[in-house]
Amino acid sequence: MNKNKTLAQIFEKIGDTLEFMGDNPFKVNAYRKAARVLNDLVEDVEEIYKEKGLQGLMTIPGIGERIAKKIVEYLETGKIRKYEEVMSLVPQDLLELLDVPGLGPKTLKLAYDKLGVKNLEDLKKVLEDGSLEKLPGMGPKKVENIKKGLELYTRMKDRIPIGLAIPIVEDIVSRLKELKEVELISPCGSFRRMKETIGDIDILVVGQDGFKIIRYFTELPGVTKVLAQGETKGSCIFEDRYQVDLRVVPRDSWGAALQYFTGSKAHNIKVRSIAKQKGLKVSEYGVFKGEKKIAGASEEEVYKVLGLKWIPPELREDRGEIEAALIDALPNLVEEDEIKGDLHVHSRYSDGTADLEEIASKGIERGYEYIAVCDHSRSVKYARGLEIDRLLKKLEEIKKVNQKKPGIRLLAGAEVDILGDGALDYPDEILKKLDFVVAATHIWKKDEDVTERILKAMDNPYVDVIAHPTGRLIGQREGYKVDIEKIIEKAREKDIALEINAYYERLDLNDINVRLAKEKGVKLSIGTDAHNIGQLWMMRLGVGVARRGWLEPEDILNTLSVEQLMEWRRKRRK
DNA sequence: GCCGTTTTCGGCCCGACTGTTTTCAGTCG
Numbered sequence: 001m002n003k004n005k006t007l008a009q010i011f012e013k014i015g016d017t018l019e020f021m022g023d024n025p026f027k028v029n030a031y032r033k034a035a036r037v038l039n040d041l042v043e044d045v046e047e048i049y050k051e052k053g054l055q056g057l058m059t060i061p062g063i064g065e066r067i068a069k070k071i072v073e074y075l076e077t078g079k080i081r082k083y084e085e086v087m088s089l090v091p092q093d094l095l096e097l098l099d100v101p102g103l104g105p106k107t108l109k110l111a112y113d114k115l116g117v118k119n120l121e122d123l124k125k126v127l128e129d130g131s132l133e134k135l136p137g138m139g140p141k142k143v144e145n146i147k148k149g150l151e152l153y154t155r156m157k158d159r160i161p162i163g164l165a166i167p168i169v170e171d172i173v174s175r176l177k178e179l180k181e182v183e184l185i186s187p188c189g190s191f192r193r194m195k196e197t198i199g200d201i202d203i204l205v206v207g208q209d210g211f212k213i214i215r216y217f218t219e220l221p222g223v224t225k226v227l228a229q230g231e232t233k234g235s236c237i238f239e240d241r242y243q244v245d246l247r248v249v250p251r252d253s254w255g256a257a258l259q260y261f262t263g264s265k266a267h268n269i270k271v272r273s274i275a276k277q278k279g280l281k282v283s284e285y286g287v288f289k290g291e292k293k294i295a296g297a298s299e300e301e302v303y304k305v306l307g308l309k310w311i312p313p314e315l316r317e318d319r320g321e322i323e324a325a326l327i328d329a330l331p332n333l334v335e336e337d338e339i340k341g342d343l344h345v346h347s348r349y350s351d352g353t354a355d356l357e358e359i360a361s362k363g364i365e366r367g368y369e370y371i372a373v374c375d376h377s378r379s380v381k382y383a384r385g386l387e388i389d390r391l392l393k394k395l396e397e398i399k400k401v402n403q404k405k406p407g408i409r410l411l412a413g414a415e416v417d418i419l420g421d422g423a424l425d426y427p428d429e430i431l432k433k434l435d436f437v438v439a440a441t442h443i444w445k446k447d448e449d450v451t452e453r454i455l456k457a458m459d460n461p462y463v464d465v466i467a468h469p470t471g472r473l474i475g476q477r478e479g480y481k482v483d484i485e486k487i488i489e490k491a492r493e494k495d496i497a498l499e500i501n502a503y504y505e506r507l508d509l510n511d512i513n514v515r516l517a518k519e520k521g522v523k524l525s526i527g528t529d530a531h532n533i534g535q536l537w538m539m540r541l542g543v544g545v546a547r548r549g550w551l552e553p554e555d556i557l558n559t560l561s562v563e564q565l566m567e568w569r570r571k572r573r574k
Numbered sequence: 575g576c577c578g579t580t581t582t583c584g585g586c587c588c589g590a591c592t593g594t595t596t597t598c599a600g601t602c603g
Contacts, residue, residue, distance in 0.1 A: 027575045065575090283588055284589075
């Protein structure tokens with residue numbers, strides 16, 4: 001198993017604790033940076049250490065000698081003394097309270113030292129009984145602010161899956177566009193970067209009358225609370241759950257503001273460092289040479305004056321995109337209109353609600369050449385998996401629909417379960433009849449490692465795709481135990497594609513693993529896993545993951561024509 | 575704690591807002 005994530009968490013916690021203890025803020029930042037780098041790292045640190053030793057670890061940007069040695073200590077002994085030492089200094093429940101808006105490390109430390117606050121309960125108490133308010137530097141407004149933050153914290157601890165945010169953002173944007181004062185408008189932040197979950201939603205506007213625009217915004221249907229309202233910024237809670245911030249900026253700062261509010265933070269820090277090296281200064285108002293503004297109206301020019309190509313938002317995570325932009329080596333990212341079909345859709349035959357004709361019609365409407373209808377196989381009883389006779393019946397009906405609807409080709413597919421021993425849920429003579437076979441794991445025992453059974457299934461020449469390879473559900477469950485690197489390696493060897501399941505709660509593979517697969521030369525297949533025709537739009541989410549994973553059109557099965565797709569299958573089976 | 579075709583020491587992104595201050599600290603994005 002890959003230890004990058006565990007180490008990232010450890011360093012994150014060390015960072016939080018040191019910050020709380022009032023240690024050097026740059027040291028705190030160094031630990032956090034190391035945590036982020038490890039989280040994003042495609043290679044397994046353990047492998048790097050095995051192959052290249054301590055020196056190898058130190059070549060990772062953000063990892064120096066001290067942290068590299070801690071990584072080694074963890075790999076060899078399973079623990080890190082510094083971590084244990086630091087953990088014992090501070091009650092860990094307390095540190096979680098740093099997520100409360102308005103409550104930072106200094107105030108929390110003060111409450112801990114002077115009032116003995118050790119957890120959420122204690123905090124509530126000192127807020128209520130006035131003891132926090134009496135401490136030096138504190139006052140009634142700060143206390144009130146923390147109380148509000150605490151309320152928000154308990155209600156909105158969880159991030160929002162992007163699939164839930166999209167309809168809300170689109171609605172707000174289209175309503176704002178109706179206002180004649182609004183000249184330019186764009187969502188920014190993690191939403192624009194198409195991150196799988198987002199904290200709050202930022203929308204940027206250029207317009208004539210800030211007060212009017214903001215007031216209109218705070219009065220939109222769906223607003224349940226107005227947090228702030230002025231000439232340049234408004235902030236509301238929609239539907240008791242989604243915080244949306246609207247900012248109004250002057251036109252000549254549009255590009256700089258868009259760049260700034262899109263982030264990510266790490267990306268912006270690096271952009272600003274580059275500016276600084278060139279004697280320039282970047283802020284949300286523009287790029288400045290001394291007092292003089294030399295860029296800011298468009299994002300393109302902001303990047304250009306820094307010697308960078310414009311970087312697509314999905315790449316802005318400081319994962320090498322800036323280095324690539326410097327030498328004009330950014331990938332030619334796939335676009336949604338290059339997608340020629342959906343490769344994982346359910347029909348009424350199993351647990352979907354659409355019949356085959358509806359699926360075909362909706363596919364034509366979306367401009368697709370094909371849709372692979374992949375219903376569940378017989379073992380998945382809870383999803384009405386198809387017995388063989390039903391499957392054969394479905395194949396017949398697909399033929400008829402294809403004759404009736406020449407504008408699109410439905411591919412006779414199945415989402416075949418990978419059974420406990422790695423066998424597939426249909427025999428080969430049945431699989432042979434299918435146009436497209438997606439293999440998936442739906443049933444596993446607690447703590448079972450499913451790597452071996454998936455690898456075994458990949459020996460079957462009829463398998464085209466491994467669906468939702470990690471089984472995770474965003475915000476709900478971790479997924480099964482699986483060594484994704486082994487799966488990727490096997491996919492390369494057998495020329496099997498791995499799925500980007502575009503259903504908003506899955507997004508599986510995620511961006512990091514997608515990029516790793518690409519680097520290993522593995523093709524990716526995007527499927528919405530739609531169970532009704534109202535979910536086919538989620539292709540957009542899958543394309544977002546693909547772009548965040550640096551994928552180009554040729555990395556993706558769905559950009560092939562139906563003939564090319566069939567040819568790809570034939571070649572593999574020989 | 576990291577890092578270096580301006581530095582192996584001395585930096586480390588930038589600006590706004592808020593509240594408790596009388597010149598600034600804390601927090602946020």
